[in-house]
Amino acid sequence: MSNSVISVISRFLEEYTSTTPTKLKVVDSYLLYILLTGALQFLYCLLVGTFPFNSFLSGFISCVGSFILAVCLRIQINPQNKGDFLSISPERAFADFLFAHTVLHLVVMNFIG
Amino acid sequence: MASQSIKTQALTPSHHLSLSDVARLQSLLSQPFTDLESAYYSVVGLTKLGAVIPDQNEVCHFLKSELDPASVDSLFFAVETSQAISGCEIPVSNETRDILLAAVSEDSTMGQIHRAVSALGSLGLPLASQEVIGALTARIEKEDNVMAITSALLAASRLSQQAELGGILEEIEDLTARLDDLGGMYLQFEEGLEATAMFVTAAYSLSDHVGVEPPLKEDQVIQLVNSIFSKKSWDSLAEAFSVASAAAALSSNQFHVPVVVRTHGPATVSHSQPTLQLLVTDVMSQPLTSANVLVESANAASSKSSILSQAPFTLNDGIFEFNFMSSQPASGYYQFTIAVTGDKRLVANQVELKVKVSTEVAVTNMDLSVVDKDQSIGTKTTRVDYPSKAKSSFVADSHQYFAMAFQLVDVNTGVELTPHQTFVRLHNQKTGQEVVFVAEPDSKNLYKFELDTAERKSEFDTISGTYSLCLIVGDATLENPILWNVADVVLKFVDEEAPATIQPKTLYVPKPEIQHLFREPEKKPPTVVSNAFTALVLFPFLLLLILWFKLGANISNFRLSPSTVLFHVGHAAMLGLMYVYWTHLDMFQTLKYLAIIGGVTFLAGNRMLAQKAVKRCVSR
Numbered sequence: 122m123s124n125s126v127i128s129v130i131s132r133f134l135e136e137y138t139s140t141t142p143t144k145l146k147v148v149d150s151y152l153l154y155i156l157l158t159g160a161l162q163f164l165y166c167l168l169v170g171t172f173p174f175n176s177f178l179s180g181f182i183s184c185v186g187s188f189i190l191a192v193c194l195r196i197q198i199n200p201q202n203k204g205d206f207l208s209i210s211p212e213r214a215f216a217d218f219l220f221a222h223t224v225l226h227l228v229v230m231n232f233i234g
Numbered sequence: 235m236a237s238q239s240i241k242t243q244a245l246t247p248s249h250h251l252s253l254s255d256v257a258r259l260q261s262l263l264s265q266p267f268t269d270l271e272s273a274y275y276s277v278v279g280l281t282k283l284g285a286v287i288p289d290q291n292e293v294c295h296f297l298k299s300e301l302d303p304a305s306v307d308s309l310f311f312a313v314e315t316s317q318a319i320s321g322c323e324i325p326v327s328n329e330t331r332d333i334l335l336a337a338v339s340e341d342s343t344m345g346q347i348h349r350a351v352s353a354l355g356s357l358g359l360p361l362a363s364q365e366v367i368g369a370l371t372a373r374i375e376k377e378d379n380v381m382a383i384t385s386a387l388l389a390a391s392r393l394s395q396q397a398e399l400g401g402i403l404e405e406i407e408d409l410t411a412r413l414d415d416l417g418g419m420y421l422q423f424e425e426g427l428e429a430t431a432m433f434v435t436a437a438y439s440l441s442d443h444v445g446v447e448p449p450l451k452e453d454q455v456i457q458l459v460n461s462i463f464s465k466k467s468w469d470s471l472a473e474a475f476s477v478a479s480a481a482a483a484l485s486s487n488q489f490h491v492p493v494v495v496r497t498h499g500p501a502t503v504s505h506s507q508p509t510l511q512l513l514v515t516d517v518m519s520q521p522l523t524s525a526n527v528l529v530e531s532a533n534a535a536s537s538k539s540s541i542l543s544q545a546p547f548t549l550n551d552g553i554f555e556f557n558f559m560s561s562q563p564a565s566g567y568y569q570f571t572i573a574v575t576g577d578k579r580l581v582a583n584q585v586e587l588k589v590k591v592s593t594e595v596a597v598t599n600m601d602l603s604v605v606d607k608d609q610s611i612g613t614k615t616t617r618v619d620y621p622s623k624a625k626s627s628f629v630a631d632s633h634q635y636f637a638m639a640f641q642l643v644d645v646n647t648g649v650e651l652t653p654h655q656t657f658v659r660l661h662n663q664k665t666g667q668e669v670v671f672v673a674e675p676d677s678k679n680l681y682k683f684e685l686d687t688a689e690r691k692s693e694f695d696t697i698s699g700t701y702s703l704c705l706i707v708g709d710a711t712l713e714n715p716i717l718w719n720v721a722d723v724v725l726k727f728v729d730e731e732a733p734a735t736i737q738p739k740t741l742y743v744p745k746p747e748i749q750h751l752f753r754e755p756e757k758k759p760p761t762v763v764s765n766a767f768t769a770l771v772l773f774p775f776l777l778l779l780i781l782w783f784k785l786g787a788n789i790s791n792f793r794l795s796p797s798t799v800l801f802h803v804g805h806a807a808m809l810g811l812m813y814v815y816w817t818h819l820d821m822f823q824t825l826k827y828l829a830i831i832g833g834v835t836f837l838a839g840n841r842m843l844a845q846k847a848v849k850r851c852v853s854r
Contacts, residue, residue, distance in 0.1 A: 143785055150781035157774035165767045169759035211850075212843035219839070223808060223832065227824070230815045 148195045152188060159184030179232035186225045194218045245456040246582045248419065249464040250494045250517045251481055258467070260285050262474045270300050274311040275475040281318040282482035283518070294322035303330050306337045310349035313356045326357050338365065340372035347373060348385035355392040363397035366390075371401055380429045383409055387436035391443040399444055406437045407449045413458075420464070421457035431462045431476035438487040447489045452581045455490045459517055485516035491579040492517055493525075495572060497587070498553050504592045504713060505646050508559035512547065514574055525576040527554045535567035535588070558589065564649060565593040565711040592711045593644050595651055596620070600640040600705075602721055604628050607635065616721075624721035627700065630687050631726035638673070638683040638720075642707060650679035653709035658683050660694075660701040660723065669693050673705075687725055696727040797841040804835030 141149070159181060166177045197206050197214035206214075251259065263279040273296060277287055287293065297316055301324065302308040309330065316322040337350035338361070347369055354361045370386045377383075383405050390402040413421045413430075423429040441448040450458075463481075468474040484492060498511035515521050527549075532542035541563055547554040558568075567590055574583040602624060603615040618624045630636040638658065642651045656673045669690075673683040701723050707716040758764075792798070808831050815824040 143787075146785050147782060147787050150778055150785065153781070154774045154778035157777070158771055161767065161771050161774070165771075169763060170757070172756040172758065210847055212847045216839060216843055219805070223828075226809075226812050227815075227828070230812050230824075231821060233816060 142200070145195060145199060148191060148198075152191050152195070155184055155188045155191065159188070173234060175232055175234045179229045179234070182232075183225065183229040186229075187222070190218055190221050190225070244582060244584055245419075245453045246585055247456050247459045247463075247492055247494050247517065249460050250492075250515075251463050251477075251519060253519045255463075255466055256283060256481075256518055259283065259474055259478060262468060263471070263478065265471075270297065270308055270311040270315075272471055273297065273300075274315045275471040277315045277318050279471075279475040279478040282478045284520075287319055290319040290322070293319055297322065297324065303327065304333060306334060306346055306350050306353070309334065310353045313353045317356050324357070326359070331357075331359055334359070335361075338369055340369045340376075342369075342373075344370075344373050344377050344382040344385045344389075348389040351389040351392050361393070363393040366393055367397060367399070367402065374405065380409060380412065380423050380425050380433065384429065384432045384436045387433075387440045391436070391440040395443065395445075399440070403440060403444060403446060406440070409433055409437075410450060410454065413454075415457070416461075419457060420461040421454055422461035427462065427465055428473045428476045430458065431473075431480035434458055434462065435476070435479040435483045438483040438489070442488050445488070450490065452490070455484075455492060456582050459484065459492050463517060481518045485518050485520060487579075489579060490581045491522075491577065492581045493522065493574050493583045493585075494519070495527075495574065495585040495587075500590075501587060502590045502592055503558045505559060505594075506713075509555045509557050510570075510589060512554040512556075512572070513552075514554055521552045522574070522577075522580075523549060523552065525574050525580070527572060527574050529556060530571040530573045530584070532558075532568050532570045532589075534564075535569050541568065558591070562647070563591045564647070565591050565644065565651070567591075567711075590711060592713050593646060593651075594714045595642050595653065595707060595709075595712050595716065596645045597705065597707065597716060597718065598641045598643055600720065601638070602628060603637050604630050604634050605637050607633055613637075618720055620716070620718055623719055627722035627724055629724045629726070630685070632688045632728050635687060636685040636723055636725075638685075638703075640673075640681050640705070641679065642681065651709075652679060653707055653712055655706060655708040656681060657706040659704040659706055660685075661704065662694075662697060662699050662701050664699055665697060667695065667697065685723075685725075687727065691727045694725065694727065698725055698727045700724050793845075795842070795845070797838045797845070800838035801835060801842045804831055804838055807831045808835060 162177065162180050162184065166181075171177060194214055194217075196202055197209055197217075198211040209217075260280060260283055263276045263283070264285075265276070267273045267276050273293065277293060280287055294316065297312045300308075301312045309324075312324050316324050331354075334350045334354050337346050338354075339347075342350070347366070351361065351366055366389065370389060374383060374386055386402060387405060390399050393399065412423065414424055415421055421430075423433065437448050437450070462477060465477075468477060484490070494513075494515050494517060496513045496515075498513050501510065503510055512527060513519075513521065514525055514527055527547040529542050529545040529547070531540060532545075533540050541561055545556065547556045549555075567588060570587040570589050572585045572587055574580055574585075597620045600618045600620070601615045602618060603613045605613045616624055616626075616628075628636060642653060642656070643649065644651055652675050656675075658671045658673050660669045660671075662668070671683065671685070673681045675681050702719055703721050703723050705716065705718045705720050707718075709715075808828065811824065811827055811831060815821075819827075
């Protein structure tokens with residue numbers, strides 16, 4: 122049982138490193154960074170309690186929001202998905218990404234207290 | 235007197251001039267005067283109250299010396315005052331007469347017209363009534379206030395009875411409509427007491443002169459009485475004079491004489507004081523000796539049963555008396571309806587009165603006994619007579635109970651009574667503890683009290699000892715409340731606790747101070763932990779940079795064009811704005827700056843990305 126899991130994971134990693142374009146790997150490392158940051162914030166909250174709650178929420182929502190927007194960007198610039206996003210060029214996706222981030226950071230900064 | 239089939243709650247005067255008020259008014263009016271106006275108010279006012287004017291020759295001399303024959307006011311005061319004292323004649327010349335006649339025109343003020351007409355009338359000089367009426371009517375159009383119209387009414391009452399005074403008479407009704415109703419109790423002008431009192435004087439003066447009843451309803455008359463006589467000290471001679479004039483008008487006019495019915499002493503009758511005494515007077519406390527006073531009905535307040543009907547009072551030395559005890563009423567409260575008849579002018583002549591009949595109580599058949607609970611031993615009953623005390627004390631322990639039976643009777647009639655307060659009080663002489671019980675009558679009005687030692691031990695705090703037993707009897711209708719130490723009772727309780735001295739209740743000592751608890755700040759984690767985590771959170775960023783470096787991400791494609799530079803600068807500025815927003819700004823300011831920076835960044839970025847897109851399509 123554990124053998125097959127390990128073999129699945131190693132196969133996955135092999136495929137990933139060989140077939141994924143560099144641009145997408147850049148975005149993926151960004152996603153990992155966001156994930157780790159969010160997880161650390163959550164761990165801190167579990168350890169010391171929720172005071173001040175609004176700050177925790179804004180930090181966590183920022184991580185979650187950034188993660189979601191980066192995933193959207195990754196989907197839209199993936200050349201394999203070109204057929205689904207005919208009207209949206211990679212530049213347009215990036216511009217949308219920046220605009221959505223502006224709005225997200227405005228809200229987060231308002232809420233951080 | 236026609237008996238009223240419908241019993242309406244008519245208004246009765248709540249204020250009038252008592253004898254002391256009349257005396258106070260007289261002393262105010264008797265103050266020495268220094269000018270003609272004060273002389274007029276004093277002398278004429280005192281005359282209206284029926285007082286005698288002292289030193290009449292001196293007054294006459296004063297009037298003649300102070301008189302200014304060229305002034306209408308001076309003539310009015312002097313002439314009117316001279317009419318009030320005997321043997322005083324103000325000499326009058328032709329010029330005086332002409333001055334007075336000239337004042338009677340529609341160009342003079344209403345006050346002037348009134349004073350001239352009165353002076354002319356008092357001096358016996360001829361006057362054309364029709365001319366005066368014309369001047370008054372014309373003047374009423376111009377001077378519409380209350381005092382002016384009151385002066386017009388007073389002037390009209392000095393004219394010939396054959397003159398056409400109907401128009402002026404109608405002004406009474408108009409003025410009545412202008413009175414302010416306060417709570418249904420008072421009716422007065424907003425101009426004040428003097429205006430209201432002078433209006434009453436003038437209205438009755440003119441009505442009497444013409445012989446027409448003034449259009450005032452009975453309730454309105456009483457409300458006017460309340461307003462005028464509610465003030466018991468007066469600010470000026472003019473105000474005192476107006477009250478005296480109103481009092482005289484209301485006690486002696488031809489149409490409405492308000493009646494004031496007061497009890498002489500408390501409204502209580504008993505065997506020692508069997509007569510109910512009433513003072514029936516007018517508003518000036520002058521007794522109406524010609525009136526007939528009778529009890530129209532007397533009902534018991536609780537049962538509403540009728541005791542009396544149409545029973546007359548007898549007049550005895552100015553006081554109306556009625557022997558109520560001769561009807562042998564039971565003790566209690568009675569509602570009397572009293573009617574004053576004999577003169578059809580009387581107003582508010584039906585009065586409701588609450589009369590109390592009190593009596594004396596006696597305690598009879600007081601039997602004390604100690605009863606065994608299982609009734610194996612026969613009970614021994616001791617009779618005690620009021621006011622002596624039982625010779626031996628009674629002992630009751632937990633197997634027995636103490637019983638008391640007695641009757642309360644009316645001394646005079648022998649009827650059994652149930653007073654409001656029948657208490658049995660047990661007082662521990664050593665500890666000062668006191669317990670009070672209520673004795674209840676049974677259906678035959680026999681009072682019984684039982685003290686079960688075992689049941690009642692909690693009231694006594696199970697303290698055994700000698701208790702003195704007192705009977706307390708009281709009621710509002712009893713003249714002799716009873717506090718009788720009947721016997722001593724020794725109570726033995728089981729499970730006795732150590733007797734605690736009775737503490738007076740600490741209700742009024744300062745209470746412990748409440749310390750205000752400020753809101754505790756939330757527990758924060760130690761600074762070490764927060765700092766550690768802050769560093770930890772920055773660690774993934776380091777990881778990101780390492781990964782990007784390993785992947786070979788670089789900025790070698792960076793074209794140094796104005797739009798690119800502008801875009802990056804603008805973007806950095808937006809991030810900086812976010813930080814400044816967190817530290818200094820509010821949302822509105824931020825949005826303002828964001829609009830500017832964002833706009834620039836958007837345009838630059840748009841251009842930059844378009845260039846990139848073109849490059850991408852070309853390289854394809």
